[in-house]
Amino acid sequence: MTTAISRISTVLSFMTxxxxxxxxxxxxxxxxxxxxxxxxxxxxxxxxLTGGANAVVxxxxxxxxxxxxxxxxxxxxxxxxxDAGAQTARVLDSIDSALSEAGSSLAQVVKLxxxxxxxxxxxxxxxxxxxxxxxxxxxxxSMVEGAFSNPAALVAMDAVATTRQGPAAGVTxxxxxxxLAGPGGANHVAVLPAGTRVYISGRAAREGTTAxxxxxxxxxxRDTLAFxxxxxxxxxxVKSFLQPISEMSAAEEQIIEFFSGDAPxxxxxxxxxxxxxxxxxxxxxxxxxxxxxxxxxTPPGDDAxxxxxxxxxxxxxxxxxxSGLWGGDGDAGSEQIHSIFASLKQVxxxxxSDLNHLAxxxxxxxxxxxxxxxxxxxxxxxxxKTPPAASKALVAGTGFSGRTITLDMIAVPARF
Numbered sequence: 001m002t003t004a005i006s007r008i009s010t011v012l013s014f015m016t017x018x019x020x021x022x023x024x025x026x027x028x029x030x031x032x033x034x035x036x037x038x039x040x041x042x043x044x045x046x047x048x049l050t051g052g053a054n055a056v057v058x059x060x061x062x063x064x065x066x067x068x069x070x071x072x073x074x075x076x077x078x079x080x081x082x083d084a085g086a087q088t089a090r091v092l093d094s095i096d097s098a099l100s101e102a103g104s105s106l107a108q109v110v111k112l113x114x115x116x117x118x119x120x121x122x123x124x125x126x127x128x129x130x131x132x133x134x135x136x137x138x139x140x141x142s143m144v145e146g147a148f149s150n151p152a153a154l155v156a157m158d159a160v161a162t163t164r165q166g167p168a169a170g171v172t173x174x175x176x177x178x179x180l181a182g183p184g185g186a187n188h189v190a191v192l193p194a195g196t197r198v199y200i201s202g203r204a205a206r207e208g209t210t211a212x213x214x215x216x217x218x219x220x221x222r223d224t225l226a227f228x229x230x231x232x233x234x235x236x237x238v239k240s241f242l243q244p245i246s247e248m249s250a251a252e253e254q255i256i257e258f259f260s261g262d263a264p265x266x267x268x269x270x271x272x273x274x275x276x277x278x279x280x281x282x283x284x285x286x287x288x289x290x291x292x293x294x295x296x297x298t299p300p301g302d303d304a305x306x307x308x309x310x311x312x313x314x315x316x317x318x319x320x321x322x323s324g325l326w327g328g329d330g331d332a333g334s335e336q337i338h339s340i341f342a343s344l345k346q347v348x349x350x351x352x353s354d355l356n357h358l359a360x361x362x363x364x365x366x367x368x369x370x371x372x373x374x375x376x377x378x379x380x381x382x383x384x385k386t387p388p389a390a391s392k393a394l395v396a397g398t399g400f401s402g403r404t405i406t407l408d409m410i411a412v413p414a415r416f
Contacts, residue, residue, distance in 0.1 A: 052141035062166020103165030143399030146270030169195030170286025306384030333370030
């Protein structure tokens with residue numbers, strides 16, 4: 001009898017434990033979609049110049065892309081005049097607010113694109129960024145200098161962050177925040193869903209005014225999307241290289257009108273080209289992932305180039321954001337470029353990638369020497385069949401005096 005009672009007691013105790021465990025269990029995580037990859041983020045080492053990660057690998061997550069933010073209040077008035085640290089804090093707060101609309105936050109940022117008025121504000125901007133992200137989990141950071149449409153602005157940023165609230169593959173979600181300033185018809189954040197992603201190299205129509213050139217360039221990009229079986233509704237982010245920067249509003253208006261008042265997040269960088277504007281875009285595709293990590297395409301009528309691809313399609317579930325890379329202080333242009341590519345190869349190796357799996361490159365030379373040398377040197381590092389989609393923008397500076405070129409790269413792992 002005693003033995004039977006003991007057994008019954010043991011069974012009841014076991015059932016009680018199960019019931020209590022069920023009651024105290026945390027809420028279930030969102031179930032992954034069929035065929036999806038478990039999402040995770042990996043931070044790779046630390047970039048000595050930016051203080052961010054050398055690279056961040058985001059796997060299996062939808063990616064929220066923000067608009068470019070300045071230090072302004074809800075009415076668009078500048079906040080923190082003359083104080084780069086205060087302006088940086090305000091910009092990061094705005095990014096956080098925008099990301100909240102997409103179910104994300106500043107803590108989930110994997111890439112920060114930083115635009116500086118002058119290199120003498122770099123230290124203050126870096127310090128504020130470092131204070132907002134824990135050591136070891138800071139985003140990859142790129143930096144570039146240029147003028148802003150508001151001469152009192154010292155810093156601007158846009159960001160990419162992971163989120164679990166992504167739509168189905170091939171569907172975009174664009175949102176505005178009532179708390180943030182910005183032109184009507186332009187969204188503050190858009191989500192690039194997990195699945196096939198598309199990077200389209202910069203296009204630059206040679207037209208008269210900035211408005212005319214912007215519209216003509218968007219027509220070219222629409223044609224490129226059509227070649228891929230995509231439309232404007234698939235676009236997640238629009239980045240423009242522009243001169244003079246005082247024409248930014250004219251370019252914004254044309255892009256917003258082109259998207260019928262529902263424009264994706266936008267970012268603008270001042271460049272010193274003879275062309276008024278060049279525009280590149282990021283888009284989603286409903287196409288099922290292929291058997292290769294990525295694919296490079298050239299639309300009919302375009303010439304293939306050994307140093308850049310017109311289109312890169314990413315099938316691998318991981319996106320590798322490489323921090324901005326710089327050569328040595330005071331080195332000649334060619335020395336800086338070789339040093340940068342040596343660093344790039346090392347970082348890519350640590351992430352499981354290589355130079356043949358670069359998806360997107362943005363080159364920022366700040367004078368003619370590194371710009372010309374880059375054209376000469378790139379073919380020594382790239383397989384002519386697999387160069388990344390790219391834009392090259394001659395800019396005022398790289399964020400660090402004495403360094404006259406920086407590279408900003410996106411890659412995928414070499415194998416599934």
